Amino acid sequence: MSYAHGHHESVLRSHAARTVADSAAYLVSSLYPGASILDVGAGPGTITVDLADRVFPGRVVGVDAASDVVEVARAAVAGRTNVEFRVGDAYALDLPDASVDIVHAHQTLQHLARPVDALREFGRVAGPDGLVAVRDVDYGGVIWHPQIPALDEWIETYHGVHRGSSGEPDAGRRLKAWAREAGFTRIDGSASVWVFDTPDKRAWWGGMWADRVLASAFADHARALGLADDALLRRISDAWREWAAHPDGWILLPHGEVLARW
Template identity: 60%
Template sequence: MSTDRPERVVRDAYTHGHHASVLRSHSWRTVENSARYLVPHLHEGARVLDVGSGPGTITIDLARRVRPGTVVGIDASADVLASAAGLAESEGVANVEFAVGDAYALDFADDTFDIVHAHQVLQHLSRPVDALREFRRATKPGGVVAVRDVDYGGVFWNPVSPGLSRWLELYRSVHEWNGGEPDAGRRVKAWARAAGFSDVVATGSVWVFATELEREWWGGAWAERITESQFAAHAIESGHSNPDELRRLADAWREWAADDDGWLLMPHGEIIARV
């Protein structure tokens, strides 16, 4: 494969896309496993905006926790939002709504929300500081902006796998080609300060995949994602990979998932920024 690389394209393309393998992993997310740092700030009657709500599992969980308050989930994909609305209806959660939205230009007046939340969003934006300024605008004085993003620079696993090492190298390259920041977790505090927040509490947490079921789920999702999702299209379009290599990397994920010693950790940076 040629070592020549196209110049980085500065854009806000979502590296993962909305393939079923991506949505399955996103649908696993809840407040408990993905936004526990926010729990002390949730209260009955709060009005919450969930930016990048995806399939809506975190959004709906937030809505349950702030009743009779209301939650609005916004995302760029109308199809995903329709599924999220259907999930909320099937689970009897009526204090939540979903709408197409833009993180850089929220369709809400100043000082509208008690909490603006974004999970795994800033890493995909070429202008994360601008997005945070917009989150701040839409948050009431005394309210909070809550952000959590993964940091791929700290992802590691066992056993040693050249295939997963190459996957991580490729993932970082494609993510950057799309205009994002794969090491967002370590930067969220600095981005918030650059956006004008002076009261910022920064913490961190991890996802760990180690049990047989966890490995089968996470490894299987990535084996499918790396060959069939938008990530595969981006990897090929950008010149960073080809179909044969992507199939080999999918096999590496399956091998890791089948190994009883398999273990993988993904660190996240998170902030509570008070307005």
């Protein structure tokens, strides 16, 4: 399966804005100086670098399947001593058993066809004393205002594209079940949300999606799967700009979170 969004600028624009504070707050109390971390699905690496700063001098390795985005991440950390980025496979990580203290994956399992297998691999690398931390959005729970009809078309198209190309868009609600199936016996679940409501936040989120539905791999998958034509994609793009410009515009994206141990 292929990544639903690809790595168009509009996609990396979203990924590169993420930090531990807005994307991994549930993990903060488990971080400590000297901890070693593997960050799977690291993308451009902003969360990875933030983790490295928080556990310094602990070593942090970011892994991503896309070599081009790994190069972007590497360029951003030139000169840093405790963080590196590698191309890697979530199902077959190039690390020994029990070799890191924490395996972290943000918005990764939702894009995998075999999330349970990936969790088992994360657990292998973390070992019996390690921690696996995962967080994923749940698009089935996304709510917004005002109710612009084309955004209903967006969420329907999104579910079809995601399931047709890379996994499960409603992953957040499934994380605990996946962790149990993978064999973890100590599982702490939680949830948090992203909310975009101010003019600046709406402009950023709405503008990103207005571009993404026209120019990223999402658009290519939607056409190839027969889920959308150019007219629908243009209608959705225009709807995102309308939503972003509306003074009452508001959107909430729920996320499931799990801290899992053997």
